[in-house]
Amino acid sequence: MRARPSTSSSRRRATIVTGWPQQGKTLREHPAYTPERVATVVRTSMADLVPPEHQPPEVNSTSLGMTEMCSVHVSWDQYDPLPVSRRGTFGKTLPGIEHKVVDPDTLEEVPANVDGELWARGYSLMQGLHRREREEVFEPDGWYRTGDAGHFDEDGWFFFTGRLGEMVKTSGGANVAPAEVEAALMAYPDVLEAYVTGIPEAGRGEVVVGAVVPRGDATIDADELRARLKRDLSAYKIPKHLWVCTKAELPFLDSGKIKKQELAEMLAARFGADA
Numbered sequence: 463m464r465a466r467p468s469t470s471s472s473r474r475r476a477t478i479v480t481g482w483p484q485q486g487k488t489l490r491e492h493p494a495y496t497p498e499r500v501a502t503v504v505r506t507s508m509a510d511l512v513p514p515e516h517q518p519p520e521v522n523s524t525s526l527g528m529t530e531m532c533s534v535h536v537s538w539d540q541y542d543p544l545p546v547s548r549r550g551t552f553g554k555t556l557p558g559i560e561h562k563v564v565d566p567d568t569l570e571e572v573p574a575n576v577d578g579e580l581w582a583r584g585y586s587l588m589q590g591l592h593r594r595e596r597e598e599v600f601e602p603d604g605w606y607r608t609g610d611a612g613h614f615d616e617d618g619w620f621f622f623t624g625r626l627g628e629m630v631k632t633s634g635g636a637n638v639a640p641a642e643v644e645a646a647l648m649a650y651p652d653v654l655e656a657y658v659t660g661i662p663e664a665g666r667g668e669v670v671v672g673a674v675v676p677r678g679d680a681t682i683d684a685d686e687l688r689a690r691l692k693r694d695l696s697a698y699k700i701p702k703h704l705w706v707c708t709k710a711e712l713p714f715l716d717s718g719k720i721k722k723q724e725l726a727e728m729l730a731a732r733f734g735a736d737a
Contacts, residue, residue, distance in 0.1 A: 475502040476503060477503060478503070479500070480508075481507060481508045481718070482508070483508055483509065483510075483648070484656065484657070485511075485655075486506070486509055486511040487648065487654045488709070490510055491678065504522075505541070507524055510648070522542070523538035523553040524551075525537035525538075525552060525553060526552040526553070526610065526620065526622055528608060528610075531559070531584075531608075532587075535556055535561075535586065536620045537553040537554075538553035551619040551620065551621055553620060555620070558584050558586065559586065560582065561620070562580075562581050562605070563576070563579065563580055563581070563613055563614060564579050564607075565579075566578060572613075574613070574616045575613055577612060578611070579608070579609065579610070579611060579626055580612060580620070581601070581606065582605070582606050583603075583604045587604075587606055609625055609627060610624075610626070611623045611629065612624075623639045623642075624641050624642075628640055628722055630668050630669075631667050632660075632667050632668060632669070633667035634698055638670050640657075640660075642695075642699065643656075643695065644656045644658050646695055647674055647687070647691070649694075650687070652677050652681075652682055653675070654675045654676060654677040654678075654709075655674070655675040656673070656674045657673050658671070659722055659726045660726065661730040661733065661734060662730065670702060671702060671703045671704070672701040672704050672729075673704070673707055673729065674687065674706055675707060676706065682706045683706075684704040684705070684706055688700055688704060702733075705729060705733075713728070
């Protein structure tokens with residue numbers, strides 16, 4: 463297990479920092495940023511916040527939580543290093559909680575390593591929603607449909623792939639996880655932030671589109687960026703259109719999270735005729 467910082471100069475400094483992944487590069491671009499200010503961070507969901515020379519060599523888990531469960535319900539010790547084979551896991555089911563992964567169409571439980579919708583129940587699950595009948599909220603046997611997509615492996619480790627409502631259902635019948643495309647875009651040094659969603663494609667499903675914010679004074683050509691993605695993603699995952707914009711042009715919640723529905727409407731207005 464990785465030792466927690468214990469020197470007098472770092473005893474009260476943060477060792478775990480959370481936030482939306484896209485915020486990491488933005489924080490690192492801030493004039494007040496210095497590597498020393500994050501030297502004690504051993505785990506963060508904003509990988510770009512921590513410079514490579516200070517990143518821990520271990521692989522750590524990322525917790526999954528939601529308001530309806532009162533906190534995280536899939537997690538692991540954030541200081542406990544994981545083997546590389548567990549890279550990307552969100553941890554295991556916490557004590558007192560039950561999970562299963564279900565095909566959202568057939569409502570049948572799926573085997574290990576098969577993606578589906580995560581269902582949960584247990585002591586921390588909410589009792590209900592205001593002015594909603596219980597049968598509208600829960601399954602007959604008490605399961606709550608989280609709307610999160612992913613799978614458990616054969617050893618009970620959960621891998622999150624995205625929100626079901628945000629999955630882009632292409633005209634070819636494939637599902638595209640926006641987070642995967644966003645991660646590929648943000649791996650390029652000239653991209654500060656990236657947001658991906660789907661817009662209707664002439665009654666044939668959806669087409670993948672996105673918005674990218676250049677880093678600093680970088681100049682990004684949307685077509686050239688799409689060409690680069692062909693080296694890293696399958697063809698059906700590559701956005702048909704990319705809007706190169708400033709961060710101020712994008713819709714955000716006060717929490718810093720992108721308003722995906724509003725973004726989709728903006729991109730549909732911009733590219734809908736060409737979808």
